[in-house]
Amino acid sequence: MGKDHAEKFKKKIAIWNDNDNPFRQFLSRIADKWSLLVIVVLANKPKNRCRFSELKKEIPGISQRMLTTTLRNLEQDGLVTRHVFPEIPPRVEYELTDLGLSIRAPIKVLFNWLRENWPAAKKVREKYASIKDN
Known part of the structure; x- marks a missing residue:
């Protein structure tokens, strides 16, 4: 199996x-x-x-x-x-x-996901950048 x-x-x-x-x-x-x-x-x-x-x-x-x-x-x-x-x-x-037209719904889902998760991703990016700078 x-x-x-x-x-x-x-x-x-x-x-x-x-x-x-x-x-x-x-x-x-x-x-x-x-x-x-x-x-x-x-x-x-x-x-x-x-x-x-x-x-x-x-x-x-x-x-x-x-x-x-x-x-x-x-x-x-x-x-x-x-x-x-x-x-x-x-x-x-x-x-x-x-x-x-049929791809509008999947794009909307993707954009909503991006909107909801951007703040968390932004924090991770900022943390990563600060580590790389040091």
């Missing part, structure tokens, strides 16, 4: 040991800080969509290049749809897909 359990565990964690695993790549893409922020901003917009410039204004510190890359990756993974309007100048809006 112990050996069977060990084999099952190995199979479960194999996903984390393979950099070429598509599941791991998908998780890495969704879990990066910019993707989470883009999803959250879009989720809080009317009809879950907005223009590139609105996203850039609402995500402090993101560069135009990083926002472009993040949106492209989210579109590639089916979380965001890009709408181009034939106007002059061209208008482009980004919208969460059904798949993108």
Whole structure:
């Protein structure tokens, strides 16, 4: 029984040991800080969509290049749809897909956990920094 359990565990964690695993790549893409922020901003917009410039204004510190890359990756993974309007100048809006909308609840749980646990983590960080400084 112990050996069977060990084999099952190995199979479960194999996903984390393979950099070429598509599941791991998908998780890495969704879990990066910019993707989470883009999803959250879009989720809080009317009809879950907005223009590139609105996203850039609402995500402090993101560069135009990083926002472009993040949106492209989210579109590639089916979380965001890009709408181009034939106007002059061209208008482009980004919208969460059904798949993108489905990740809102897990993100909310994660953000709530972060909010609740940040004070404790901050104390540990400060203690660690004071030990390292001495």
